[in-house]
Amino acid sequence: MSAMKTIVHDSIQCPSCYGPLKEQATGLICQACGRKVPLNGEIPLFTTPPTGIKPSEKLVRGPEIGTPWRRANWRFLEHQLARLDRQARILDVGAGRGDFDALLSDRQVISLDIYPYPEVDIVCDLTQANPFKQGSFDAILLMNVLEHVYETRAFMAALSELLRPNGFLIVAIPFMVKMHQVPVDYVRLTEFSLKRLGPDHGLALDELKGYYDPLFFLAEGTGNLRNAYLPNLGKSQRVVARFLLGGMQLLSGGLSRLVGPGRAHPPAEVRSLAPTGYQAVYRKI
Numbered sequence: 001m002s003a004m005k006t007i008v009h010d011s012i013q014c015p016s017c018y019g020p021l022k023e024q025a026t027g028l029i030c031q032a033c034g035r036k037v038p039l040n041g042e043i044p045l046f047t048t049p050p051t052g053i054k055p056s057e058k059l060v061r062g063p064e065i066g067t068p069w070r071r072a073n074w075r076f077l078e079h080q081l082a083r084l085d086r087q088a089r090i091l092d093v094g095a096g097r098g099d100f101d102a103l104l105s106d107r108q109v110i111s112l113d114i115y116p117y118p119e120v121d122i123v124c125d126l127t128q129a130n131p132f133k134q135g136s137f138d139a140i141l142l143m144n145v146l147e148h149v150y151e152t153r154a155f156m157a158a159l160s161e162l163l164r165p166n167g168f169l170i171v172a173i174p175f176m177v178k179m180h181q182v183p184v185d186y187v188r189l190t191e192f193s194l195k196r197l198g199p200d201h202g203l204a205l206d207e208l209k210g211y212y213d214p215l216f217f218l219a220e221g222t223g224n225l226r227n228a229y230l231p232n233l234g235k236s237q238r239v240v241a242r243f244l245l246g247g248m249q250l251l252s253g254g255l256s257r258l259v260g261p262g263r264a265h266p267p268a269e270v271r272s273l274a275p276t277g278y279q280a281v282y283r284k285i
């Protein structure tokens with residue numbers, strides 16, 4: 001398996017019988033049961049990639065690029081990675097186009113997705129097949145993925161199995177964020193679901209924060225008004241609506257200078273507010 005990263009080569013096994021996999025011209029083959037794992041270029045396909053989805057484009061990412069939620073994700077992940085040992089074995093589940101690669105470049109990481117993006121090491125839906133030994137990883141990243149998984153509980157159970165005792169599951173999940181990657185956008189989980197989901201699967205919830213940014217909400221709302229509602233108005237109504245929208249934007253710009261940027265903090269402090277998303281850290285019991 002010359003082209004494969006060492007950590008990938010050393011980590012994978014036959015999902016059917018746990019036998020060793022050997023690379024051949026047509027794919028990987030289990031030396032014990034003969035199961036074939038096709039390759040897409042150099043990427044082993046342990047499950048069949050979904051069809052009919054619109055693949056994500058590669059975007060430039062960084063600590064100060066993108067929506068406030070994206071930037072909050074960056075800060076959160078950077079902070080969590082700094083707590084891990086340099087040699088920690090990390091599985092980035094739903095890695096997509098490698099949006100956080102700059103934070104992971106000097107790490108022992110396997111990038112996994114259900115779609116064979118060029119940045120991905122392995123294609124696998126862990127609710128369908130599991131090519132890793134139990135307890136293989138010190139940390140699993142689940143950044144903006146759980147909302148795309150229909151079988152939430154089976155997925156959490158599979159991830160929990162892959163963590164070593166005291167290993168971390170690092171999660172970011174949107175809450176009040178518009179639908180994306182449709183139609184593969186299935187759930188929004190509240191803090192109460194996130195609190196139950198871990199312990200149900202052998203994971204203690206070490207940390208839970210919401211990212212709160214009411215002015216980002218407002219900006220999304222005014223954007224929706226401009227793009228989806230205003231074009232349907234009559235000409236004179238549209239002029240008035242544009243004027244009012246402009247006023248709202250001025251007001252929200254002023255407010256933003258007063259209240260500052262969004263903040264991540266534990267949900268109990270602001271129970272009545274809806275966060276843009278949640279950031280959670282679970283630890284394998």
Ligand SMILES: C[S@@+](CC[C@H](N)C(=O)[O-])C[C@H]1O[C@@H](n2cnc3c(N)ncnc32)[C@H](O)[C@@H]1O
Pocket residue numbers: 056093094095096097098099100112113114115124125126127142143144145148149181
């Ligand atoms: C919104 S993107 C997030 C990408 C990246 N983690 C980030 O935060 O920028 C969601 C990714 O999860 C992947 N995905 C969806 N269901 C999955 C599953 N069951 N297992 C692994 N990845 C999955 C999608 O293909 C997509 O690349």
Ligand SMILES: [Zn+2]
Pocket residue numbers: 014015016017018019030031032033034035
């Ligand atoms: Zn086998």
